[in-house]
Amino acid sequence: MSDQDKSTPSHFIRQIIDHDLQAGKNEGRVHTRFPPEPNGYLHIGHAKSIVLNFGLAQDYQGKCNLRFDDTNPHKENVEFVESIQQDVRWLGYDWEDRLFYASDYFQQLYDFAVELITAGKAYVCDLDAEQMREYRGTLKEPGRESPFRSRSVEENLDLFARMKAGEFADGERVLRAKIDIASPNMNLRDPTLYRIRHGVIHHQTGEAWCIYPMYDFTHPISDALEGITHSLCTLEFEDHRPLYDWVLDNITIPYHPQQIEFSRLNLEYTVMSKRKLTQLVEEGFVEGWDDPRMPTVAGLRRRGFTSGSIREFCHRIGITKSDNLVEMGVLESCIREDLDTHAPRRMGVLHPLKLVIENYPEDGEEWLSASNHPKNESMGQREIPFSREIYIDQADFREEANKKYKRLVSGGEVRLRNAYVIKCEEVLKNNQGDIVELRCSYDPETLGKNPEGRKVRGVIHWVSARHGVKAEVRLYDRLFSQPNPDKVTEGGHFTDNLNPDSLRTLTDCYLESSLGDASVGERYQFEREGYFTMDSREASGEKPVFNRIVTLRDSWAKLEKQGV
RNA sequence: UGGGGCGUCGCCAAGCGGUAAGGCACAGGGUUUUGAUCCCUGCAUGCGGAGGUUCGAAUCCUCCCGCCCCAGCCA
Numbered sequence: 059m060s061d062q063d064k065s066t067p068s069h070f071i072r073q074i075i076d077h078d079l080q081a082g083k084n085e086g087r088v089h090t091r092f093p094p095e096p097n098g099y100l101h102i103g104h105a106k107s108i109v110l111n112f113g114l115a116q117d118y119q120g121k122c123n124l125r126f127d128d129t130n131p132h133k134e135n136v137e138f139v140e141s142i143q144q145d146v147r148w149l150g151y152d153w154e155d156r157l158f159y160a161s162d163y164f165q166q167l168y169d170f171a172v173e174l175i176t177a178g179k180a181y182v183c184d185l186d187a188e189q190m191r192e193y194r195g196t197l198k199e200p201g202r203e204s205p206f207r208s209r210s211v212e213e214n215l216d217l218f219a220r221m222k223a224g225e226f227a228d229g230e231r232v233l234r235a236k237i238d239i240a241s242p243n244m245n246l247r248d249p250t251l252y253r254i255r256h257g258v259i260h261h262q263t264g265e266a267w268c269i270y271p272m273y274d275f276t277h278p279i280s281d282a283l284e285g286i287t288h289s290l291c292t293l294e295f296e297d298h299r300p301l302y303d304w305v306l307d308n309i310t311i312p313y314h315p316q317q318i319e320f321s322r323l324n325l326e327y328t329v330m331s332k333r334k335l336t337q338l339v340e341e342g343f344v345e346g347w348d349d350p351r352m353p354t355v356a357g358l359r360r361r362g363f364t365s366g367s368i369r370e371f372c373h374r375i376g377i378t379k380s381d382n383l384v385e386m387g388v389l390e391s392c393i394r395e396d397l398d399t400h401a402p403r404r405m406g407v408l409h410p411l412k413l414v415i416e417n418y419p420e421d422g423e424e425w426l427s428a429s430n431h432p433k434n435e436s437m438g439q440r441e442i443p444f445s446r447e448i449y450i451d452q453a454d455f456r457e458e459a460n461k462k463y464k465r466l467v468s469g470g471e472v473r474l475r476n477a478y479v480i481k482c483e484e485v486l487k488n489n490q491g492d493i494v495e496l497r498c499s500y501d502p503e504t505l506g507k508n509p510e511g512r513k514v515r516g517v518i519h520w521v522s523a524r525h526g527v528k529a530e531v532r533l534y535d536r537l538f539s540q541p542n543p544d545k546v547t548e549g550g551h552f553t554d555n556l557n558p559d560s561l562r563t564l565t566d567c568y569l570e571s572s573l574g575d576a577s578v579g580e581r582y583q584f585e586r587e588g589y590f591t592m593d594s595r596e597a598s599g600e601k602p603v604f605n606r607i608v609t610l611r612d613s614w615a616k617l618e619k620q621g622v
Numbered sequence: 623u624g625g626g627g628c629g630u631c632g633c634c635a636a637g638c639g640g641u642a643a644g645g646c647a648c649a650g651g652g653u654u655u656u657g658a659u660c661c662c663u664g665c666a667u668g669c670g671g672a673g674g675u676u677c678g679a680a681u682c683c684u685c686c687c688g689c690c691c692c693a694g695c696c697a
Contacts, residue, residue, distance in 0.1 A: 067636080067644085095697055130696060187695055196693055198624045232695050242625040244693050253695035273697050297626055297692050321628085321690095332697090374645060376635050378628090381690055385633045388646050398659060405656095432659070464657070473655055508655085517655050585656045614657040 064370065066113055069377040071318055075118065075288060078316075084287040088120030091286050092146065093160075093277070095127045096138035096261070098332040099347040100145040100355045102368065102389075103323040109372035110320070111290060112151040123284055124153035128161050129276050131260040139261065141347070145355040149365050158284065160276050161262045167271045167279055168222065170309045171233060171251060175214045179308050180251060181207055182217035183234045190232075193239075194247050200240035201247045207236060221254055224268045228254050235275075237304060245301045251275045278302040282313040289315045292322045293379060323375065324383045327536035327557075328353045329543050334552060343556060344537075350593075350605050351537045351560050361534065362581055362591035362607035364400075367393040386536065390608050397581055397589045397607065402430040402437055405475060405519040406569040406584035406604075408531055410449035412523065413496040415480060418446040423524075426505070428476040440572050444477055447523040449568045454518040455496060457485060462617065464516035466496075471509075472516040475585060479504040479514050519585050526568035529602045532593070533562040573602070581607065 075088060090111040094104060115122035124146060128134050146153070174180035183206045185193060195201030209217075221231055233252035241247055252269045259265055281289045289302075296319045306314045324330060329338075330353060338344050338352070347354050350361035358368065371392040375384050423445050431437040454465040454472075466472040471481045484497035501509055508514070539557040546554055569584075576582070581591045588609040596603035 097697080127697065133696080190695080191693070194693060196624085200624090201693090229695065244625080247693085250695050255695090272695080277697090293627070294691055319627085326633085374634075378635075380628055382634065385646070388634070391646055403656080432654085432656075475655060506655090514655090516657085519656075583656085583658085586658075610656075610658050612657075617657080
């Protein structure tokens, strides 16, 4: 995998690591971690973090752990734990024997909390949530000390032990750090360290605990216990860094990892927040977490993206601290680049129009040889059946057109890809005036060579009517119609920006016969149409279903739009 | 003057005091039995703005402007 990937560009985190290595920090180790909360499926923003963390470990001969940040059992479950592991593996990374859960450390975390209490640096607070908010002050006004802040160490120890023992109800008490209730940094105004949660069954620890540690307490300790050297997270945790450091500075623990923040990925025409993705799934706006329109790793995989193209994308967008909104074109370019070199070519007609070659024998049939790739001979050839009746795409015929249009017109000639030059002799219409069939003639001298004395500019794809495989094809477009779906008018909702045409299902497509035994995981270029792959969920149905991964670049469509 | 960040081409992004990399997009041209691919060419006298320091500033200093994050017993 890694030897196929292009070299990763430098960025500020690599510079920090280089400096650390040069200064002899961390005994020359580089040890990162990817720490998802198992409360949803991974999306391409997580992929950015995965490629960063695991990629750094690879490049510096270091290690990267997979650690589930499972301190809030309320929203978490094993389905997510499993899908996350599958997605990280699919992206090409291996945590070896280093799969951890923050919940592995619940006992140690508890002991560290006791250490803080004993040192007079944490206290049990009886304020309820609303009171605490009030006491904490606002962004511009300092907070007021909790009346419980001055409890004795003995009382705090006793109360905390009873919290653990289950003597108090949810919300009745919390453990708080005693830092600075007037700090300009809200995170330092005596943050909550532990809360009480009865009646939830934790996916890893079951009912062993009824108190659960908060992220800000758990994360630095988990990192330190695992010997993490560089703890990479997104920008919104910048304000938490002083708290991260405070925790490690006030307990007895041998390591103190460095937290470094980078900006999260934003992609045009989609959403990345787990809350919104969850809503799309739960309210049925999409088929599920792996809906091919979703920016989830599972969705991209089902859509047909390769993991290499996603890694390449993550390298192209870079790592910085600036807010960003990346164009879809970057992702599309990555998958096209991959598939152009790797996907075998096939022919598939999406909007069939019947075409009869009148001077071709009624029961005639011949098998024509076609390259699987225009510039990679090692991909070999395939045989394509040709016969008197074929299908071409409706978009490849016009009764009349200007010279820019180089496909088939009445009385005109066109090359059938991998076959003969044909001429349109007659157009058949139904009562409504719709074109229903084309009657043509073919030039038998044009197989594998150009006709003499005239030029045929256009080439169109086709499928033999008798031999073609009937298939369903799903064409995907952007999930939202706005570059930034969060931009809504007063009182609006991001789902208002959903693109009603994000999925178009074509049920009467004809694919060349060799596609009859295509299997899941194979990707093809349907020439002149785009890249396609068999849908993994519909693979057992009687009719094959193909997903369009991405279109080909289309300069003709651009011209047409400009009114040429 | 709550605190913390960020502003370099349409979108990403290098640059770290010596005279603006690269990718995507876009525009021209060439090759082509895919209007694809590929190959050429073009695309910031300019780095949020204004001053200043310097022989020299995107890089240093000052002031100003804009955008993002923080008041969960979420992560």
